[in-house]
Amino acid sequence: MVMRVYSFVVYLFLYVPIGIIVLFSFNSGRHASEFVGLSSKWYGKALSNPFMMDALTSSLIIAFSAATLSSIMGTTAALALQRMRGPVRVIFDGLIYISIMIPGIVIGIATLVALVTVFDILNPVLAAIWPDDNRPPKLSLGYISVIAAHTLFTMSLVIVLVRARITGMDRTLIEASQDLYATPWQTFCQITLPQISPAILAGFLLSFTFSFDDFIISFFVAGANTTLPIYIFSSIRRGITPEVNAIGTMVLVVSLTLLIIAQVLLRSRENKSSRDN
Amino acid sequence: MTANSAHLQDADIEFHGVSKHFGDVKAVDNVSLSVARGSFFSFLGPSGCGKTTSLRLIAGFEQPTHGDVYIGGEAMIGVPPHKRPVNMVFQSYALFPHMSVADNIGYGLRQRSSKPSKTELRKQIDESLEMVRMSGYGNRRVWEMSGGQQQRVALARALINRPTVLLLDEPLAALDRKLRRDMQIELQTLQRDVGITFILVTHDQEEALSMSSNICIMRDGRIEQSGSPRELYDQPINRYVADFVGKTNFVAGSVTQINGQTVCMKTGNGRSFFGMKTAGSPELDVGARVSLAIRPELTVVGSKASNAEDLNTDTAFQGKIRNQIFLGEHTEYLIDVEEIGDVLVLSPKSIESASGGFDPGEYVTIGWKNDQAHVLKDS
Ligand SMILES: Nc1ncnc2c1ncn2[C@@H]1O[C@H](COP(=O)(O)OP(=O)(O)O)[C@@H](O)[C@H]1O
Ligand SMILES: [Mg+2]
Numbered sequence: 001m002v003m004r005v006y007s008f009v010v011y012l013f014l015y016v017p018i019g020i021i022v023l024f025s026f027n028s029g030r031h032a033s034e035f036v037g038l039s040s041k042w043y044g045k046a047l048s049n050p051f052m053m054d055a056l057t058s059s060l061i062i063a064f065s066a067a068t069l070s071s072i073m074g075t076t077a078a079l080a081l082q083r084m085r086g087p088v089r090v091i092f093d094g095l096i097y098i099s100i101m102i103p104g105i106v107i108g109i110a111t112l113v114a115l116v117t118v119f120d121i122l123n124p125v126l127a128a129i130w131p132d133d134n135r136p137p138k139l140s141l142g143y144i145s146v147i148a149a150h151t152l153f154t155m156s157l158v159i160v161l162v163r164a165r166i167t168g169m170d171r172t173l174i175e176a177s178q179d180l181y182a183t184p185w186q187t188f189c190q191i192t193l194p195q196i197s198p199a200i201l202a203g204f205l206l207s208f209t210f211s212f213d214d215f216i217i218s219f220f221v222a223g224a225n226t227t228l229p230i231y232i233f234s235s236i237r238r239g240i241t242p243e244v245n246a247i248g249t250m251v252l253v254v255s256l257t258l259l260i261i262a263q264v265l266l267r268s269r270e271n272k273s274s275r276d277n
Numbered sequence: 278m279t280a281n282s283a284h285l286q287d288a289d290i291e292f293h294g295v296s297k298h299f300g301d302v303k304a305v306d307n308v309s310l311s312v313a314r315g316s317f318f319s320f321l322g323p324s325g326c327g328k329t330t331s332l333r334l335i336a337g338f339e340q341p342t343h344g345d346v347y348i349g350g351e352a353m354i355g356v357p358p359h360k361r362p363v364n365m366v367f368q369s370y371a372l373f374p375h376m377s378v379a380d381n382i383g384y385g386l387r388q389r390s391s392k393p394s395k396t397e398l399r400k401q402i403d404e405s406l407e408m409v410r411m412s413g414y415g416n417r418r419v420w421e422m423s424g425g426q427q428q429r430v431a432l433a434r435a436l437i438n439r440p441t442v443l444l445l446d447e448p449l450a451a452l453d454r455k456l457r458r459d460m461q462i463e464l465q466t467l468q469r470d471v472g473i474t475f476i477l478v479t480h481d482q483e484e485a486l487s488m489s490s491n492i493c494i495m496r497d498g499r500i501e502q503s504g505s506p507r508e509l510y511d512q513p514i515n516r517y518v519a520d521f522v523g524k525t526n527f528v529a530g531s532v533t534q535i536n537g538q539t540v541c542m543k544t545g546n547g548r549s550f551f552g553m554k555t556a557g558s559p560e561l562d563v564g565a566r567v568s569l570a571i572r573p574e575l576t577v578v579g580s581k582a583s584n585a586e587d588l589n590t591d592t593a594f595q596g597k598i599r600n601q602i603f604l605g606e607h608t609e610y611l612i613d614v615e616e617i618g619d620v621l622v623l624s625p626k627s628i629e630s631a632s633g634g635f636d637p638g639e640y641v642t643i644g645w646k647n648d649q650a651h652v653l654k655d656s
Binding site for chain 2: 195
């Protein structure tokens, strides 16, 4: 009984604030403290706010690029790891799990330091070897650095998901394909890829959500650019408005949807393969 | 059986001193054999004796540690699986779960550099489905199929490619008894119809005996004996083979005298028995540990009062019926014989109707002819 009350209180603490944000995003009044009536006007306001739309666009571009890159790179890394044997594989596997657990703030600082150092070295080199008389390009923090940092972090997620799928995959399917005259490349395209694609897609969606929601790493390496979480953060400093609640609710809905799809993808695969056996 | 004379014209598969080691385990140990074109060949042996590894060496999933495998007279060293003219039916069937039955069957043809046209592909798939009596199942998903149906799809998927050799790894092990019998007959018919060499791996001696034209009995990675089912049954070279092929009664002892083909052996309790050496069996020395082997159907059972002369045998022992199983054409008796132990006797209907049969608990006399008993080395 005590346990039940206790867990009820915990859930209350977890979900009441979120519920309040969602509720107040539909508040027709302008103050966050009192609920006047239902209205969706703040959603309209948020969506017609050019700063917020810019930040949203940046976030979408970054999340899409990072998720795409980490899906491709993570999948190839997972495939390579699968072929490895012995201690090397154990070490790499360990490093990947560790990198998932490294706090975002460490990744943020580390990436920032690394990028700035690299820029300091590369920029003079670029300036020296640039053939044109025009201004040489100057590397600096921006979209690309956020994409790079997010790719780095989310790649381990993809590797873990795809690795699990490959390990669970029936090896005799590959052999059967080889036996039926398929070259290694044909086997990869027709057997391996379809088998692991749900895991890759799930990895893509998780990476997308992570990148889309990330504040800490972006804050460090975004430079002068603004992503949606950074925009929300800076507008909160001017007070919590129902508009921010509306944005928060939209982010919540998008993230939850993607996460649920990812879960379903991973599940359905498990069920089907267990039925095959 | 003359694997050493290189590249027999009519051999589809040859092993020349092939070994495959996994670390310390010699899964296949210096095996030489040849499989005649168009034959139904079986690897028979207990689990872990290297049957699957032998098959995988032919398919190209394993490379030999020593020696080489020849397919159709060509050395296969370094040739990857997708370039070998053989196809395999996997023990787990290994059907592609994300493809329909038809796409599974057409898979091999679609990988060819000269792909058949869509209509040609369709036609061939339909023919293959018909061959395994699965017409109309083309659009089904593979997981909707029963075990027996999956088995047929796997067969069709391999045979549509018209391989030089079809490899089957315990293809019937997952099926229930009744279905297994049906599939055995079907496989045999299919092999005769398509004329492709079949190489079967099985631990089920009945399966090997009933289907194969040639059997290779393996033990710990080595060939114990190979030959036709009849040769293996009638002339086993040692106790292991006799034990593995068909049912046999054994009497353990040691050699006391050798006289041409006839061997005399003595049991622990001092009784002497006579038996024949078998063709190709290893040399026997006086004192060697051997077993006298008598097949149940070569053992005669008669009433308690009968002697060797009545039974038309060279030996006569008193025993008591422990168990009787009526099998129609035959009656199977388990008889407790004092000097020997339990003896299995398969008595044909003709003798049974003359003697009236025996019931459990009844005392009887059994015997056999010395030239129908074999003296076999124990190892
Ligand atoms: N890939 C492998 N790695 C290590 N040992 C293996 C491997 N494949 C087979 N073996 C070993 O080789 C022996 C023969 O195996 P196998 O050919 O599968 O026997 P069978 O098919 O007759 O049951 C066994 O002792 C098995 O453990
Ligand atoms: Mg096996």
